[in-house]
Amino acid sequence: MTPEEIREHLRFYFITDDSVDGFSAQDQVRVALEAGATLIQYRNKSFSLKDFEEVEAICRLCRQRRVPFVVNDDVLLARAAGADGVHVGQDDTPPRLARGIMGPEAIVGVSVSSMEELERTDLVPCDYIGTGPTFSTDTKRDAKAVHGLSGLRDIVNRSPIPAVAIGGIDPTNALDCFAHGAAGVAVISCITRVEDPGSAAAAMAAACGITPGGE
Ligand code: 3NM
Numbered sequence: 001m002t003p004e005e006i007r008e009h010l011r012f013y014f015i016t017d018d019s020v021d022g023f024s025a026q027d028q029v030r031v032a033l034e035a036g037a038t039l040i041q042y043r044n045k046s047f048s049l050k051d052f053e054e055v056e057a058i059c060r061l062c063r064q065r066r067v068p069f070v071v072n073d074d075v076l077l078a079r080a081a082g083a084d085g086v087h088v089g090q091d092d093t094p095p096r097l098a099r100g101i102m103g104p105e106a107i108v109g110v111s112v113s114s115m116e117e118l119e120r121t122d123l124v125p126c127d128y129i130g131t132g133p134t135f136s137t138d139t140k141r142d143a144k145a146v147h148g149l150s151g152l153r154d155i156v157n158r159s160p161i162p163a164v165a166i167g168g169i170d171p172t173n174a175l176d177c178f179a180h181g182a183a184g185v186a187v188i189s190c191i192t193r194v195e196d197p198g199s200a201a202a203a204m205a206a207a208c209g210i211t212p213g214g215e
Pocket of ligand 1 (some may be wrong): 015111113130131132133134137138139140143144166167168169185187188189190209
């Protein structure tokens with residue numbers, strides 16, 4: 001994929017929720033893909049081997065839709081499941097090692113929560129940064145300090161690679177993130193923890209400028 005193609009895929013970035021009852025990651029992904037999500041990340045902080053088949057199934061769903069699929073943190077799981085890439089945090093596998101394991105064609109993303117982290121992160125092996133929390137969030141317990149839209153803009157302006165905003169984003173504030181330079185918005189709870197996930201995902205797609213049934 002070219003950098004421009006990757007950038008386009010960052011637009012509506014859905015991340016699976018590992019702490020919602022009765023709504024499996026696979027079903028979450030189905031809903032997000034149906035609405036037009038452009039990239040899917042599997043995030044499961046309590047992954048165990050019994051989950052592997054589900055990861056493979058999600059990978060197949062994404063492939064059918066030609067939507068890239070990345071795995072959070074776990075580079076070996078990403079490889080084993082045949083994912084298109086990996087997203088690593090500051091305390092995970094270093095991006096250079098992730099790139100080495102995943103290969104030159106893979107998508108590699110890294111979390112950057114502040115200007116200081118941006119300065120000290122090796123961005124050369126990365127295709128994009130995930131930056132947040134843009135707004136307050138209950139989904140990530142150890143989230144760093146909220147940096148708001150102005151913090152988002154500062155990081156976007158300084159980053160040599162595209163930035164995806166994350167944290168507390170929903171259909172009502174996604175446009176602000178784009179207006180402050182984000183290439184995409186990454187969301188969890190505005191789709192997984194609402195009464196009608198299908199409508200929420202459709203609203204999110206609309207906020208991202210994705211037309212129903214469009215490519
Ligand atoms: N990372 P929601 S915030 C996974 O700031 C994650 O790096 C964050 O979930 C960061 O869309 C976050 O429900 C949670 O707020 C995003």
